[in-house]
Amino acid sequence: MDRRQSKTRKAVFNAFVELLTEKGYSNTTIQDIISRADIGRSTFYSHFQTKDDLLNALCESIFDHAFSEQSPKEESHDFSDRRDLRGELTHILYHLGESRGYVEGILASESGDVFMRYFRDQLTGVFRKEIKEVPEGIPMDYAVERCAWDFSETVRWWMSHDGYSPEDVMGFFWHYMGR
């Protein structure tokens, strides 16, 4: 990618995250972002269509990183072994823990829910592969979704409670999951 483009993208993302934590999503105008990022008006519009579009792009870029090293492993590992799932999830926790400063701000802002939706969609895919059977009478779909929302909400909880390691948090999550 052209260095000019990625420079612009980074400037916009940084400005946006700053503004999100300062003023929230709805109070942040595109004009604010342009001024803060110090780019031309038409440049913004050549990269993003709307503020929503920008938010989606930001979430995508974050999860590209957190889930990036998953795909290759998916092929070679046996997911029917529970410990692999646990390792996989811990790995995601490490990633998110490293970009905490970034993620914490987004989750605390109005647009935290959009972030959560992305996260959950990704997780749903992970759990759908893993879960083979559910208790009698429980819809498969419910069981899968429940894992995804529990894990994503656990992360949101973590981001607003300092002092826990990824392993701690994995322990909390797993305690209710493991069976």
Added chain:
Amino acid sequence: MDRRQSKTRKAVFNAFVELLTEKGYSNTTIQDIISRADIGRSTFYSHFQTKDDLLNALCESIFDHAFSEQSPKEESHDFSDRRDLRGELTHILYHLGESRGYVEGILASESGDVFMRYFRDQLTGVFRKEIKEVPEGIPMDYAVERCAWDFSETVRWWMSHDGYSPEDVMGFFWHYMGR
């Protein structure tokens, strides 16, 4: 309350829910709401400050109903008996099931997350009273929050999956909770 006021409020709420399901939150302008509700511009602003304010008022009014008959019971019932909690929650499911047409639209829209936040806050209060002890090593706060998000998310799941009764859904939720 003056009949004129409640008439205006209802007209605005109805117009708003319609527009939410049609266009989503961010694409709905205050002007849209005013036109659809067929009220004067200044009337809207004498009732609500902003679109956000309106959304909050709408959520409040819905939960006033769903949680309304809780308070009196709270005094007379013994919450350390698990079956009371289950009845309490089932009761909420009935309420939400009755106003499904209303709630389903909001939950499916952009502003579903705001609705969820309200719901969860209410539920957190309910569970905080109920939960006296948690497993060794699990933060109390996490355990309580987890119940609240599990129940609220279960409702959201229900609202996008037709054909289940309140009892069915209570069964799904309780299966993972009951211990």
Added chain:
DNA sequence: AAATAACTGAACATATTGTTCAGTATCTTA
């Protein structure tokens, strides 16, 4: 019937949005 309170709707200043375009800077590749 009089007093009080709510609604109306036009008019207003202000601000944001999304687009266009001619000019400038940067990158690529031949």
Added chain:
DNA sequence: TAAGATACTGAACAATATGTTCAGTTATTT
């Protein structure tokens, strides 16, 4: 390194939304 392609700039534009004000109308209460 020169030429061509690509990206950025920033001013100007029309269109739209916002939030406020106020004099006039209608409904409710006492």
